Amino acid sequence: MTDTTWINGLQTASLDPRDRGLQYGDGLFETIAVFGGHPQCIEDHLDRLQHSAARLKFPDLDMAGLEAEIQRAAGNLEKAVLKLILTRGESARGYRPPEQPEPTRIIMTSSWPLWPGEYYLDGVRSRVCDQRLAIQPALAGMKHLNRLEQVLARAEWDDPGIAEGVMLDTEDRLVCGTMSNLYLLSGSDLLTPSLARCGVKGVMRKQVQKAAATLGLQWHESDLRMEDALNADEMYFSNALIGLWPVRELDEHRYTRVDGGKRLIATLAAQGVRQCDVS
Amino acid sequence: MTDTTWINGLQTASLDPRDRGLQYGDGLFETIAVFGGHPQCIEDHLDRLQHSAARLKFPDLDMAGLEAEIQRAAGNLEKAVLKLILTRGESARGYRPPEQPEPTRIIMTSSWPLWPGEYYLDGVRSRVCDQRLAIQPALAGMKHLNRLEQVLARAEWDDPGIAEGVMLDTEDRLVCGTMSNLYLLSGSDLLTPSLARCGVKGVMRKQVQKAAATLGLQWHESDLRMEDALNADEMYFSNALIGLWPVRELDEHRYTRVDGGKRLIATLAAQGVRQCDVS
Numbered sequence: 001m002t003d004t005t006w007i008n009g010l011q012t013a014s015l016d017p018r019d020r021g022l023q024y025g026d027g028l029f030e031t032i033a034v035f036g037g038h039p040q041c042i043e044d045h046l047d048r049l050q051h052s053a054a055r056l057k058f059p060d061l062d063m064a065g066l067e068a069e070i071q072r073a074a075g076n077l078e079k080a081v082l083k084l085i086l087t088r089g090e091s092a093r094g095y096r097p098p099e100q101p102e103p104t105r106i107i108m109t110s111s112w113p114l115w116p117g118e119y120y121l122d123g124v125r126s127r128v129c130d131q132r133l134a135i136q137p138a139l140a141g142m143k144h145l146n147r148l149e150q151v152l153a154r155a156e157w158d159d160p161g162i163a164e165g166v167m168l169d170t171e172d173r174l175v176c177g178t179m180s181n182l183y184l185l186s187g188s189d190l191l192t193p194s195l196a197r198c199g200v201k202g203v204m205r206k207q208v209q210k211a212a213a214t215l216g217l218q219w220h221e222s223d224l225r226m227e228d229a230l231n232a233d234e235m236y237f238s239n240a241l242i243g244l245w246p247v248r249e250l251d252e253h254r255y256t257r258v259d260g261g262k263r264l265i266a267t268l269a270a271q272g273v274r275q276c277d278v279s
Numbered sequence: 280m281t282d283t284t285w286i287n288g289l290q291t292a293s294l295d296p297r298d299r300g301l302q303y304g305d306g307l308f309e310t311i312a313v314f315g316g317h318p319q320c321i322e323d324h325l326d327r328l329q330h331s332a333a334r335l336k337f338p339d340l341d342m343a344g345l346e347a348e349i350q351r352a353a354g355n356l357e358k359a360v361l362k363l364i365l366t367r368g369e370s371a372r373g374y375r376p377p378e379q380p381e382p383t384r385i386i387m388t389s390s391w392p393l394w395p396g397e398y399y400l401d402g403v404r405s406r407v408c409d410q411r412l413a414i415q416p417a418l419a420g421m422k423h424l425n426r427l428e429q430v431l432a433r434a435e436w437d438d439p440g441i442a443e444g445v446m447l448d449t450e451d452r453l454v455c456g457t458m459s460n461l462y463l464l465s466g467s468d469l470l471t472p473s474l475a476r477c478g479v480k481g482v483m484r485k486q487v488q489k490a491a492a493t494l495g496l497q498w499h500e501s502d503l504r505m506e507d508a509l510n511a512d513e514m515y516f517s518n519a520l521i522g523l524w525p526v527r528e529l530d531e532h533r534y535t536r537v538d539g540g541k542r543l544i545a546t547l548a549a550q551g552v553r554q555c556d557v558s
Contacts, residue, residue, distance in 0.1 A: 005295075005296055005297070007296065013295050013296060013297070014293035014294070014295075015293070015294045015295070015296045015301065016284075016292050016293075016294070017284055017286065017292060017294045017364065017385045017387065018284070018292070018387065019301070020430075021301050022294065022298070022300050022301045022364065022366075022385075022424070023308075023364075023424070023426075024304075024424065024426035024427065024429070024430050025303075025304030025424055025425050025426060025427055026426070026427060026430050029302075056427070056430075056431070057431075057434055081372060083372070085296065085301065085302075087301075088430075093360060093362070093389050093392075094433070094458070095426065095429045095430050095432070095433035095457055095458060096433045096434065097430060097433070097434050106296045106301075108296065108297065110372050113372075131417060132415075132417070134413030134414055134415035134418075134477075135413055135414065135449055136411075136413035136428070136449070138410060138411070138428070138431060139413075139427060139428075144427055145301070145302070145303065145304055145427075146304050146425035146426070146427045147302075147303035147304060147305070147374065147425070148303065148304055148305060148335070148418060148423055148424075148425045149415070149417070149418075150303070150374045151299075151303050151305050151335075151367075151374050151376060152335070152336075152417060153374070154373070154374035154375045154376070155336055155375065155376050170414055170415070178374055179373070179374060198413075
């Protein structure tokens with residue numbers, strides 16, 4: 001059964017609006033693929049959450065308890081999305097965090113999105129967004145709740161044929177998709193933007209790095225520009241739900257090959273990334 | 280009676296966590312001073328909210344209905360804080376805004392904060408925060424719900440003697456306090472940072488501009504640096520609740536005068552800013 005919500009372990013959809021997650025976006029989230037009752041890459045999700053919570057100076061988390069709650073929510077789901085939100089909890093009015101915060105744990109399950117199989121086989125159409133990402137090293141890499149930039153970027157297009165938008169930072173560097181990480185294949189080099197200034201360090205990105213190593217591709221994290229994207233042989237998006245999508249169109253530019261992408265998808269599938277099992 | 284919450288006109292403290300205000304910080308807020316049952320500067324608050332909502336591409340708001348809800352919540356409060364949160368409402372999973380959003384209106388009332396009278400008479404102690412503000416013109420000026428930068432800045436100090444922290448942007452410009460706008464008095468010039476790149480355009484800032492005109496001070500919005508703050512005769516913070524506070528210490532730097540600040544405070548009081556009526 002999907003579309004269920006738990007707050008602090010109880011099945012309820014009633015959150016106190018004084019929660020700092022709403023008041024200030026003072027929190028984090030993880031979007032997790034569930035297959036056959038198992039939350040995929042759960043260790044990586046919890047690891048990122050724990051490290052980000054420490055950066056935001058949350059109190060130490062009960063990671064075992066959190067994992068148990070996720071496992072319980074996922075247990076009877078065959079194929080679904082599980083979203084975990086962790087906020088700093090309630091507090092008196094004002095930005096100052098409480099001395100002893102009691103974080104709020106919210107788990108929501110939703111039905112699995114239906115993406116066309118061609119997205120994996122032929123690639124997706126994409127566009128470059130006008131909305132830029134601000135440079136903020138203090139928040140870079142984390143999947144925090146301050147997501148207005150992504151909302152504004154995703155609001156730029158209605159065309160259902162466009163699957164994802166590319167985002168640049170305010171200094172014209174390539175960073176990511178609105179909901180995904182981004183990769184360029186150039187020969188045997190797999191290039192991905194540095195996430196030191198902005199962007200989210202995706203859980204699937206680590207799986208892509210592993211798959212690249214299996215395929216003998218050289219992994220590079222660096223500063224990339226639009227011209228790098230247009231000069232690349234292939235381009236891909238990844239996130240925890242989609243796995244990996246090759247790109248066939250970026251605005252007017254066409255990528256003529258998706259061969260490397262297909263090899264990455266097959267390798268991800270072999271690593272247990274079930275949504276990439278499209279052969 | 281303070282500490283009451285209304286959601287969409289009903290007295291309840293139960294928000295669906297699928298609301299985009301929590302999910303993405305996809306919303307705005309206003310913090311309003313209430314005196315004798317009257318929400319102060321209500322037109323300015325509603326004006327900013329309406330303009331910001333348009334920038335975020337919210338649907339047209341029922342401004343008269345919103346004002347009626349605020350007036351009703353404020354009606355029996357002698358001296359209190361009223362916070363209005365307006366989110367884009369609920370939606371399916373994903374950053375994409377729904378085609379026909381139904382914004383959520385949340386009104387919360389709280390007791391009035393007790394600040395020492397000396398804050399107005401002798402000035403406050405303040406500090407420069409390490410946390411910087413990212414440069415993001417698309418969100419600049421708005422009081423939106425993405426406030427992690429302010430939370431991290433305010434978390435930097437515990438000393439209850441420090442009333443406010445100064446924030447710079449990532450390119451070393453002075454911008455604001457963690458919860459306030461900022462001003463420098465230099466001769467008969469009242470300087471305040473440009474808010475074109477980041478920062479919130481406070482409702483009290485407009486009152487300060489009006490008071491400055493009354494006092495024959497020249498108003499300048501420009502790019503300011505720390506050296507401007509250290510060279511200024513006086514420095515002030517303002518927001519909708521505090522009115523205006525002169526600064527007597529900024530880290531190790533001491534401002535020896537608060538005379539201009541006292542004149543501004545008296546002029547604000549004469550304009551009807553009740554919290555500045557401290558004589």
